[in-house]
Amino acid sequence: MSNKILITGVTGSVGKALTKSLQARQVAFKAASRNVAAAKEKLGLQEEVVHFSFDDPATFEAATADVEKVFLLGPSFNPHLDQLMTPFVAYLGKKGIKRIVYLSGLGLSGPVGLLGFHARMEQKLIQEGFDYTIIRPSYFAQNFRNYEYENITERSVVFAPAGKGKTAFIDVADIAAVATEVLTKEGHSGQAYELTGPEALSFYEVAALLTRFTGKQITYPEPDEDTFKAGLKATGVSDLIGEYMAIIYNNIANNKVAFTTDTIEKITGKKPTALETVLEQDWG
Numbered sequence: 512m513s514n515k516i517l518i519t520g521v522t523g524s525v526g527k528a529l530t531k532s533l534q535a536r537q538v539a540f541k542a543a544s545r546n547v548a549a550a551k552e553k554l555g556l557q558e559e560v561v562h563f564s565f566d567d568p569a570t571f572e573a574a575t576a577d578v579e580k581v582f583l584l585g586p587s588f589n590p591h592l593d594q595l596m597t598p599f600v601a602y603l604g605k606k607g608i609k610r611i612v613y614l615s616g617l618g619l620s621g622p623v624g625l626l627g628f629h630a631r632m633e634q635k636l637i638q639e640g641f642d643y644t645i646i647r648p649s650y651f652a653q654n655f656r657n658y659e660y661e662n663i664t665e666r667s668v669v670f671a672p673a674g675k676g677k678t679a680f681i682d683v684a685d686i687a688a689v690a691t692e693v694l695t696k697e698g699h700s701g702q703a704y705e706l707t708g709p710e711a712l713s714f715y716e717v718a719a720l721l722t723r724f725t726g727k728q729i730t731y732p733e734p735d736e737d738t739f740k741a742g743l744k745a746t747g748v749s750d751l752i753g754e755y756m757a758i759i760y761n762n763i764a765n766n767k768v769a770f771t772t773d774t775i776e777k778i779t780g781k782k783p784t785a786l787e788t789v790l791e792q793d794w795g
């Protein structure tokens with residue numbers, strides 16, 4: 512019977528949280544990964560893990576067997592994400608799997624240069640007649656642990672060209688809770704949801720929280736964009752990634768994503784988790 516949810520991007524931070532959330536509701540799903548053994552080990556799932564890659568159409572048929580809905584999430588740092596995902600989305604259309612919940616990004620649905628891929632994917636799903644729900648989360652609270660670990664532990668800094676701008680950092684578990692609702696309940700078709708944490712904070716405030724939880728003095732040197740890009744390059748990160756991240760931080764610096772929404776509470780019935788709580792869990 513075709514009744515399962517296929518979770519793409521399952522070994523990332525959102526995908527992992529979504530598996531826990533669906534398990535808690537006893538919802539049937541399949542997890543898709545390029546490396547089944549590694550995914551099984553990382554996620555410890557009893558559920559089926561299928562071999563899948565957006566860039567290998569030979570994996571699409573088995574991945575979508577018994578599937579009626581897809582949680583569509585593409586990897587970070589790929590400015591051509593829409594091109595990567597297009598063959599799979601075309602396959603879903605041909606196979607008649609219409610229900611897609613797409614993980615986009617807050618502040619990225621308009622013209623954002625190199626990061627226009629989310630806007631193009633959103634448009635594709637809308638124009639091609641999918642039964643879609645788009646989720647646009649703010650900057651993940653878990654990014655500090657996942658991407659800033661060395662800066663925080665070895666250099667005692669939070670290094671981002673975010674100026675004095677603020678954003679309402681979101682817990683990936685709250686994204687997963689919303690995704691669970693929209694994947695399992697009616698009434699979310701054709702919607703685009705902007706999700707944020709409960710309070711907009713600056714990177715100065717983040718550094719103060721990290722100082723409290725790490726027991727080390729963490730500072731925010733407020734690097735400008737060129738210093739940030741040069742700093743990344745010095746650690747071997749490509750210019751492209753520097754450019755990509757600079758756009759995200761430029762949105763924050765200019766307070767384009769400084770607002771909060773009550774969408775998480777409206778959909779899940781629970782208030783979103785504060786950054787402070789996530790940082791205490793990750794660093795305390």
Ligand SMILES: NC(=O)c1ccc[n+]([C@@H]2O[C@H](COP(=O)([O-])OP(=O)(O)OC[C@H]3O[C@@H](n4cnc5c(N)ncnc54)[C@H](OP(=O)(O)O)[C@@H]3O)[C@@H](O)[C@H]2O)c1
Nearest residue numbers: 520522523524525544545564565585586587616649650651
């Ligand atoms: N970080 C943020 O603050 C933020 C904010 C808003 C939106 N977003 C969006 O969230 C998404 C990233 O979410 P995340 O951080 O949870 O995930 P992630 O860690 O970037 O990666 C998700 C997974 O994608 C899978 N993947 C990579 N290449 C693939 C391919 N060719 N085919 C199939 N799967 C592939 C990988 O799984 P396997 O190795 O197991 O295949 C990886 O674990 C991006 O689209 C980003 O734009 C992020």
